[in-house]
Amino acid sequence: WAINRRCLEAGIGWINGGTNEWHGEVARYDATGGACYECTMTDQMFARMHGRFSCGFRIAGATDVPMASTSSLSSVIAGIQVSEALQVVMGTGAGASPGFDPHLRPGQRLTVQLRPYRMHVDDLPWSDTCLAHPGGPPEAPVRVDRPWEVTTAVDVLEAARAIDPGVDCLAIGFELVTEIACHACGTHKDVLLRRTHTTLQAMTCPGCDAPFSFATNWFIHAGTPLALRPLREIGLPRHEWVRAYRSTSPDAPGILMELGGSDPLTN
Ligand SMILES: [Zn+2]
Ligand SMILES: [Zn+2]
Structure with missing residues (x-):
């Protein structure tokens, strides 16, 4: 899909x-x-x-x-x-x-x-109700002119602001677990894990055998510590596409951005 x-x-x-x-x-x-x-x-x-x-x-x-x-x-x-x-x-x-x-x-x-x-x-039958091709030319992503290894959400947003100065958050396309905590023993850890890639074991406190409570994000907002971390640390591969949005209008289409677009080896 x-x-x-x-x-x-x-x-x-x-x-x-x-x-x-x-x-x-x-x-x-x-x-x-x-x-x-x-x-x-x-x-x-x-x-x-x-x-x-x-x-x-x-x-x-x-x-x-x-x-x-x-x-x-x-x-x-x-x-x-x-x-x-x-x-x-x-x-x-x-x-x-x-x-x-x-x-x-x-x-x-x-x-x-x-x-x-x-x-x-x-x-194969073409479907009129298929949401994959609602018409119009395919949208070309805006390339972020910076090496993928060091590209942060701040860099992507800065590049997107050339088109819409109001964008302030990045949709990463998956649910990111950023914190896990055990209320029984008070353990607290900052993590960067895809929610769908977490195992039951990783989400269980080893000391208490109790499930961790956790915090997740679909977006990275400008001004948060996460926005300063290289996006590869949260598992976004080279040339991944992400969308920049205004947090006040999350239903707008946003701006499609491509990571590491200036990399001479892969272009
Ligand atoms: Zn289709
Ligand atoms: Zn515990």
Whole structure:
């Protein structure tokens, strides 16, 4: 889901692949046309995506049946994905090499079945209610002209103020745990952990075996100590996109910013 959104925003194509016991599929998605991945998502898939669970609990109840198809089918699907990606890279756009044409058009899917053996291609349905492509040109992020290693929220906000002088907070795109505390023994720690990446063990006081209470943030506000820490310390990778907002109007679209945009090695 996230890859699809990012690729649409950036205007680049991608090749999805997936398998289950006896069938696999490869689909090509491209901002230039055809259905996108999110167009094909069912209510069930959205429910699964938004489900929250503790480590280990999700697999309870799932039976572990050995399947002779896993490695062979994955290899076939991965091989077709690579082949299709090469065809797209070599065979489309300026300077396309003759002999390289993607076999799948944007929005098409190849299904491979092992029982019985069968391969077929279909056009995925475009959805009018899909929220991934509400229209308009893709938004280009504003690059923060500073090495990623040392870029802080303050730096990003400063760059964003060239466009909107009123921005004062940064949406990091995930919930960050910044403090944990145990009321039983008085333990208190400053931490920087993604909420979704915390384990039950990390969130339990080792002395008292009681759950820590904790504070979290979705935003980093200018003027807070967190705004002065390099963003890589909270796990934001090089070239990550974040949004700068006015804290008084969090529903406004904000300004899309890219970290470490001046890095000569990766541009
Ligand atoms: Zn869509
Ligand atoms: Zn304790």
